[in-house]
Amino acid sequence: MKPFMFQHAQDVWPEGETLLHVYVTPGDQDRELAALVTRAQSVLRDFPITCVQDRWLHLTVDQITDEVGAGITPAARDALVEELGKRLADVEPFDIMIGSLESYGTGVIADVHPDGPLNDLHVTVRAAIQAVRGPAATRYPTKVPHLTIGYAADECDSDQVQRKLRNGVRPGHAPMRVDAVHLVDVTADARAKTITWDHVATIPLGAGR
Template sequence: MKPFVFQQAEDVWPEGETLLHVYIAPSDQDRELTALVKRGREALRGFPITCVEERWLHITVDQITDRVGAAIPPAERQLLVAELEKQIAVVAPFDIMVGSLMSYATGVIADVHPDEPLNGLHTVVRAAIQTVRGSHATGYPTKVPHLTIGYATEECDSDQVQRKLRNEVRPGHAPMRVDAVHLVDVTADTQAKTITWEHVATIPLGANG
């Protein structure tokens, strides 16, 4: 496992800048997920991994890559919110399963599944972004959906981390309800290996259904 590097599209995240993202975030109703993540944090004690605080847990749906956050004024953000609301209104809320926790190349992630509703949501969100900002605004590479538990700060043995996770984080799965996405302006601390954000808007799924 190597230290995590935050990215803008496929480049290094610009130092001191924020980037707009669309995230899925757990809510208070996801109590089993909260317990799962807590067990994961306990298992990772002693490893050079910065665990994500509960309030900053997220699944990335997409990243707006054409400009840094400060260069996207309120009027342009509202156009983006309006288009997201329009397109996501026809997507019904759905349930996913989070877990198991996996030692990864640069940290620890939780797999999420099934893929189909998450991939469908990503397609709709990306279409909304491109409608407002053009295809050049969605340079973030499409990845298998996941929820990050922690970011590596130094090199460590991934196998040791995985053994701890498998032996100690049981049960290794938890349900999560997806009924909204969030447009957020994200700050990445490259030294502390943390992600935080300023909330821009919450867009509910299924507003027209």
């Protein structure tokens, strides 16, 4: 395992800049997931891995790539929120399963399944972003859905991390409800290996039904 590098589209995240993202985040109802994350955090204390604090846990749906956060005006943000609201009004809330936990090249993630509903959500969100800002705004690589548990801050043995996670985090799965997405202005600290954000808007699925 080697240190994680935050990404802007397919490049390195520009130092000192924020980037708009669309995230899915756990809610108060996801208590089993909260317990799973707590168990994982306890295991990872033995490794140079910076765990994501509970309030910053997220699944990335998409990143707006044509401009840094400071360059996207309030009016432009409002246009994104309006378009997302229109398109997500027809997307019904759904449930996913988080887990198992996986040690990989630059950190620890939790797999997500089934893929279908999240992939469909990504397609809908990406179409909304393109409708407002064009294709240059969606150059972030499409990835297999996952929930990041921690970012590697230094080199360590991925196999050893995986063994500890498999033996120490039981059960290794938990449900999560997806009933909204969040437009957020994200700060990445490359040295501290942390993600934080300022909340811009919550867009409910199914028009909040």
